[in-house]
Amino acid sequence: MRRRPSWIWGGRIVAVVVMAGLVAYLASVGLDKADKLASVLSLLVAVAALAAPYLLPSSDGDRSGSGSAQRVADTVVGGHLTQVRDAGGVRVHGPIPSGPPKAALPGADPLPESQGGQYVNGVWVGGHLTQVDGADGDITIG
16 A cells, blocks of 8 residues: 555544544553553553564565565666665776766556566666676676
């Protein structure tokens, strides 16, 4: 499920209302009972935080479950495009060009969502395209 601004704002409002209600309740029951209840609530929040990565769906960047995916789609790159994944250290030599793209945006086919990896789709590259995946050590580009 994609997050939309309305969902995010709705969640923020619900969180503020719940926190205000909790503070009002804890202030009304007294310090001893509030301390005991706060300890139990802290335990529940900690358990939920530990379990959340296993219960929630993965992010859009990693749909494969077997590694991260790097995607560049529907854009124009005026200079060089480099993607590096799973390398020890990366050193890039040379200037980094800047400026507006000089070509119109091309149309692209949909990206495969069931695989991890590096994808360049619907992209016009004005320079070199370099993709490195699974280097056993440090690499130098340029």
